[in-house]
Amino acid sequence: MMTKSEDFLFRGDIEQLDPYMAQLIESEATRQVRKLIMIPSESYAPQAVRQALGSVFNNVYAEGYPSLRSMHESEELLSDEAYQLAYFRRYADRRFYKGDDIVNIVEALAARRVAQCFANPNAPVESIRANVQALSGSAANLAVYDAFMKAGDTLMGLDLFQGGHLTHGSEFNTSGKRYKVVSYGVDPQTEQLNYEQIHKLAIEHRPQVIVAGFTSFSWAPDWAKFRAIADDCGALLMADIAHTAGLVIGGVYPNPVGIADVTVFTTHKTLGGPRGAVILTTDEEKASKIDNAIFPGSQGGPHPNKFAGIAVACRLAQTEQYRQLQERTVENAKAMADAFRARGIKVVYGGTDTHIVLIDVSAIPSRTGFPLRGEIAARLLDLAGIVVNKNTIPGDTRTALASGIRFGTPWVSQRGLGPKDMDTIAGIVQDGLTGIHPFAYTGLAGELPRG
Ligand SMILES: Cc1ncc(COP(=O)(O)O)c(C=O)c1O
Numbered sequence: 001m002m003t004k005s006e007d008f009l010f011r012g013d014i015e016q017l018d019p020y021m022a023q024l025i026e027s028e029a030t031r032q033v034r035k036l037i038m039i040p041s042e043s044y045a046p047q048a049v050r051q052a053l054g055s056v057f058n059n060v061y062a063e064g065y066p067s068l069r070s071m072h073e074s075e076e077l078l079s080d081e082a083y084q085l086a087y088f089r090r091y092a093d094r095r096f097y098k099g100d101d102i103v104n105i106v107e108a109l110a111a112r113r114v115a116q117c118f119a120n121p122n123a124p125v126e127s128i129r130a131n132v133q134a135l136s137g138s139a140a141n142l143a144v145y146d147a148f149m150k151a152g153d154t155l156m157g158l159d160l161f162q163g164g165h166l167t168h169g170s171e172f173n174t175s176g177k178r179y180k181v182v183s184y185g186v187d188p189q190t191e192q193l194n195y196e197q198i199h200k201l202a203i204e205h206r207p208q209v210i211v212a213g214f215t216s217f218s219w220a221p222d223w224a225k226f227r228a229i230a231d232d233c234g235a236l237l238m239a240d241i242a243h244t245a246g247l248v249i250g251g252v253y254p255n256p257v258g259i260a261d262v263t264v265f266t267t268h269k270t271l272g273g274p275r276g277a278v279i280l281t282t283d284e285e286k287a288s289k290i291d292n293a294i295f296p297g298s299q300g301g302p303h304p305n306k307f308a309g310i311a312v313a314c315r316l317a318q319t320e321q322y323r324q325l326q327e328r329t330v331e332n333a334k335a336m337a338d339a340f341r342a343r344g345i346k347v348v349y350g351g352t353d354t355h356i357v358l359i360d361v362s363a364i365p366s367r368t369g370f371p372l373r374g375e376i377a378a379r380l381l382d383l384a385g386i387v388v389n390k391n392t393i394p395g396d397t398r399t400a401l402a403s404g405i406r407f408g409t410p411w412v413s414q415r416g417l418g419p420k421d422m423d424t425i426a427g428i429v430q431d432g433l434t435g436i437h438p439f440a441y442t443g444l445a446g447e448l449p450r451g
Contacts, residue, residue, distance in 0.1 A: 036417075036425065037387045040216075040243060040356045040408020043272045044415075045309070046316060052308035053274050057106065061301045064095040065291060066104040071111055071129065078109045103304045107132060110307040113314035114278050117249045122258025129287035131279040132310050133294050133302035137242045137266040140277035140294075141167040141211075142174055144262055147286075147293035148236050149208045151178050156207035156235070158193075159183035160399075161392045163217030163349075165240065182207055186217065186394055191349045193217075195225045202233040212260070213240025216391050216406050218333075218352035220244070223259040230261075239263040242277070244354055246270030246410070249317045250326020253354060258282055262290070267306075270329065270355055270410050272322075273313025276306045325413060329355045332409040335419035339426035345433075348393045348404055355409045360393055362403035364433050372438045374402035376451040381405070384432050386425065401447065 015022045032044070045053075065071070067087075070078065078084065081102075088101045095104070115128035134140035145155060155175060157168030162185045166173040169181030182205040187194040202210060210233075212226040223239065230237035239256035245265035247253035257263050263280040267273035279294070281287050295302070316322055330353065337347045337357045348358040362371040374390025381388055393404040412421070436451040 035382075035385050035387050037411040038407045038409070038425075039387055039389055040406055040410065041266075041269045042408070043246070043268070043270060043410040045268065045272055045274060045313070048316070049273055049309045049312045052312045053305050055305055055308055057103065057305040057308045058303075060099060060103050060304045061097050062095060062100045062103045062107070062304050063097060063295060063301050064093070064100075065133075065295070066095075066100075066108045067091070067093050070104060070108040072126065073108060073112065075109065075112050075116065078105060078112055081105065100304075103307070106304060106311060107302075107307045110311040110314065113311050113318070114280070117314050117317050118255060118257040118263070118280060120255045120258060122255075123282050127282040128257060129281055129284065131287070131290050131294055132276070132307055133299065134264075134277035134279060135299060135303065136275060137165075137240075137264065137277045138167045138173075139298065140264045140266075140279050141165075141238075141240065143293040143298050144238055144264060144279060144290065145175060145179065145209060146297055147289040148262075149179060153179055153209075154182060154205055154207040155179040155209050155211070156182045156184065156202060156205065157211035158214055158217060159185045161396050162186050162394045163214045164211075165213075165215040165242070168211050168213075168240070186349070188394065191394065192219065193221065195222065195229065198226075199229045199232065202229050202235065206233050207235045209238055210235045211238050211240050212256075213238075213242065213244075213264075215243065216356060216358050216404075218337075218349045218354050218356040218358060220253050220353055223254055223256045227259050236261045240265070242266040243269050243356065245278075246272055246317070246322075247326050247330060247354060250323045250329075252326050252330045261286060267310050267313060270326065271313060271317065272410070272414070273317075274306050274309030276303070276310060278310070328418070329409045329413040332413050332417065332419060332422050333357050333407075336407060336409065336422040336426055339423040340429075343426060343430045345426075345430060355413075357407040357409075358391055358393060358404050359407070360404055361433060367437050368439055370438045370440060370449075371403070372433060372436055372451065373449040374405050375400070376436065376438060376449050377405050377433055380432050380436060380451065381429060384428065386429065400445070401449070 110132045111130040114130040119125035158164030160170040184198045237260045239260035244253045268275040333352045337351045346360040346363040361377040378390045390402040391404040391406040392402045438451040440449045
């Protein structure tokens, strides 16, 4: 365990050395306890994960990777510190700096525990190669594109306005600038993915990469259908389960590993770990391209403290408590969608089987005749103690004027709230949002909604 005497020059706690920052940390901790946080991308990383993140692994540079051998070793072998260090002394490693003897174990252990979390009949644990170095989800996605496409190639993903992520080809993002983008949407009538239309589009445009995975679309995809589409047009299938990785581990969302060519996810959303991302594949050649695209392709030194955080999070994720948490998370989202619908509030996409509930606030009858927008709705709810984010819904054309707000149940489920509580929250939301008098004025940037 870290002791204070290990500090060389600036000895003392943050309370002594930077009291204002200590105060801000305390204020944030209080905010996180006092408010109901329903941002679907957020969850509460357990203290054990945060201890790993704040550990001395922060102090180490580790450009490169551990030995390929250790990336295939069992947790049992990786838990034998003496064996690992003896091997390291004899053979050294692929790192660019020395001093990574222990970091090597930590990175390989993180990768192994990730593989254990995602192993399934299509992908036994030994077949899974995990890169745990991507700094975040966006960096991971761009690295995968870079590994398998060249500038000007075609990328296909769900449109940003209909539930996709910025990195799925939005014009505002490098993905939309570097590649030719073909976006699929949801069916305007059913608000569901129309696999026949996606197939037609894929055959017409022959993308090099198809991304299946979403930011606000609330239903699980059919991985087999995406696989068939990718096979038919010769594309690489990338599953982006940034949001739903924790649900996959908990067994309440279909596992794409072994079906998709590459699976990417963030470690800080439903997974409940440190801020970071992981890229998985079961193909050694693809794994090598991915490793190269991360380092030296787009990143320098990784964050070894994050390896430690991922390893801890994935140890916790293999417990029965974690499985129950993920189950409750989905149960709560379903209850919330039902509670909104029962109150006449439009649930976009017609419901959910994940942790996400998107509602259309522009459809809530307005006292002034001017439609309520997501920004004002989210601001009001924040004042009332419910933290959500504005979100575009199918039909929107400007993110600033998003008509929706997005609720997520990971954090409130961690705190022990259940379906009845979701009904109570939906009631508070309804009271708040029907009480607003929405209006707008014209500002320098165009229409500025207020309420
Ligand atoms: C589907 C999807 N992919 C990728 C990302 C990017 O993750 P990050 O914010 O860590 O860059 C997100 C983040 O919300 C996401 O929803």
